[in-house]
Amino acid sequence: MPGPAAVSQTGPTPRYRRVKEFIVRHIEAGDWRAGDQVPSESALVRQLKVSRMTVNRALRELTHEGLVVRVQGTGTFVAEKRPIFNLVELRNIAEEIAERGQRHTARVELLRTERATPEMARELGLNAQAGIYHSVLVHMADGIPLQVEDRFVNPATAPGYLDVDFTIQTPNEFLMRSAPATEVEHIVEAAMADARIRKLLKMSASEPCLRLRRRTWAGAQIVSSAVLWYPGHAHRFTTRFSYRADGTSKRSYL
Numbered sequence: 001m002p003g004p005a006a007v008s009q010t011g012p013t014p015r016y017r018r019v020k021e022f023i024v025r026h027i028e029a030g031d032w033r034a035g036d037q038v039p040s041e042s043a044l045v046r047q048l049k050v051s052r053m054t055v056n057r058a059l060r061e062l063t064h065e066g067l068v069v070r071v072q073g074t075g076t077f078v079a080e081k082r083p084i085f086n087l088v089e090l091r092n093i094a095e096e097i098a099e100r101g102q103r104h105t106a107r108v109e110l111l112r113t114e115r116a117t118p119e120m121a122r123e124l125g126l127n128a129q130a131g132i133y134h135s136v137l138v139h140m141a142d143g144i145p146l147q148v149e150d151r152f153v154n155p156a157t158a159p160g161y162l163d164v165d166f167t168i169q170t171p172n173e174f175l176m177r178s179a180p181a182t183e184v185e186h187i188v189e190a191a192m193a194d195a196r197i198r199k200l201l202k203m204s205a206s207e208p209c210l211r212l213r214r215r216t217w218a219g220a221q222i223v224s225s226a227v228l229w230y231p232g233h234a235h236r237f238t239t240r241f242s243y244r245a246d247g248t249s250k251r252s253y254l
Contacts, residue, residue, distance in 0.1 A: 015050050019058035022048060027067060027078055038068060038076040066232075072204060092172050093139050093147060102141040106167050109200065110136035113162065116152075123215065123225040124154050133161045135171055138200050145201045151226035157218055171224075179218035187213040190232060197229050208232040 026032045039047065044055045059076055062068045069079045097104040114134045121128045133153040139146050151171055153161055157179040164174050175181075191211040198205065212228040 016054045016057040016061070019044065019048060019050060019055055020062055023058065023062060024067065032078050034078050034080045036078050038078065040075060070204075092170055092176075093149075094170050094173070097139070097141045097146065100141070103143075105140045105143065106170065107138045107140070108135070108166050109138060110134060111162060111166070113155075120152050120225065123222070124152060125222045126154065131155060133158065135161075135166065137166055137171065139170075146230070148197055148200045148229040149226060150229070151224055153224045154222055157221055157223045171226075175216070175223055179216075179221070179223045181216040181223065182219055183217040185213075185215040189213075193229055201229065201231055203231055 023032075023038060032038060038044075038059075041052055041055045041059070044050075045052050048055070059068065059070065063070050063076075066079055068076050070076045094104040094106075112134055113131050116124065116126055116128060116130045116132045118128050120132065121130060124130075124132060126132065133155055135149070135151050135153070137149045137151075139149060149171065153171075153175070155161070158175055159178070161171075161174065161178075164171075166174075189211050191209050193201070193203065193209045193211075195205075197203075197209070198207075201209070203209070209232050210230040212230070214224075214226045214228060216223045
């Protein structure tokens with residue numbers, strides 16, 4: 001294995017950072033590729049001649065930075081390259097996954113009519129206790145959970161929503177045909193998911209998520225309000241704006 005056999009014990013750089021640098025060098029050099037297992041904590045302790053606490057901190061920070069993934073009871077693995085999701089375009093997640101050369105599948109956890117809570121009635125611009133559609137899906141890439149989609153829909157904008165097979169057609173795809181979006185609101189924030197979401201995404205209690213709140217309009221009507229959950233270590237969002245000569249931006253959905 002290339003690289004130093006031990007981490008230098010001298011100099012101002014903390015030892016855990018040197019352990020991080022050791023691991024990053026192997027990843028950047030291609031010695032350890034996405035999906036490869038990183039040597040165990042015990043192996044790194046022996047090889048680098050540092051304490052287990054030092055190695056643990058290095059791996060913990062690399063996990064938070066999205067370079068490695070720690071699987072309880074199995075080990076630490078080099079993370080897949082983070083997929084980039086565009087916040088300006090309203091893309092179909094099935095298409096985004098396919099563009100990365102992966103296979104999209106979806107599992108429907110919930111699909112039913114409910115009475116709107118006061119909060120959701122405000123979100124959808126409806127009267128309290130109005131009937132609304134509620135769907136929860138888990139989207140997967142090559143069988144690995146990528147997104148939990150928790151969506152509430154205004155029935156007036158989406159007749160037939162409850163009859164759709166969402167393992168074949170995504171809610172986004174159906175709604176863009178039923179009520180094409182003219183305006184979109186996005187709110188992105190880091191959040192700790194509850195036990196239900198963590199279970200669906202197969203995440204540990206200590207892992208953070210990215211939470212995207214999305215509302216879409218078709219003309220004056222609000223079509224849907226959705227919360228999209230992503231494993232925080234494996235995702236990032238991007239957007240790009242262009243400006244006219246007068247300093248105003250082109251219309252965007254942010």
